[in-house]
Amino acid sequence: MPFGQYSGWFITDLPVHYLEWFKRQGFPEGQMGQYLSTMYEIKTNGIEEVLGPIKKQFRYKNQGESRY
Secondary structure, three states: OOOOOOOOOOHHHOOHHHHHHHHHHOOOOHHHHHHHHHHHHHHHOOOHHHHHHHHHHHHHHHHOOOOO
């Protein structure tokens, strides 16, 4: 997340209450707004398991960490 209270966090890790706040206030324009809106839908519909492969592929690879 490039700005705000959760600056530096992965969008996939943002708490639902923060995404709900954006939903009420309006998501930002552009790609960031699309990312936040999509994450809101994923989390509020209880389908976070779809994020597992994405997190595994990008987060741990980019940080040079191994999950196991």
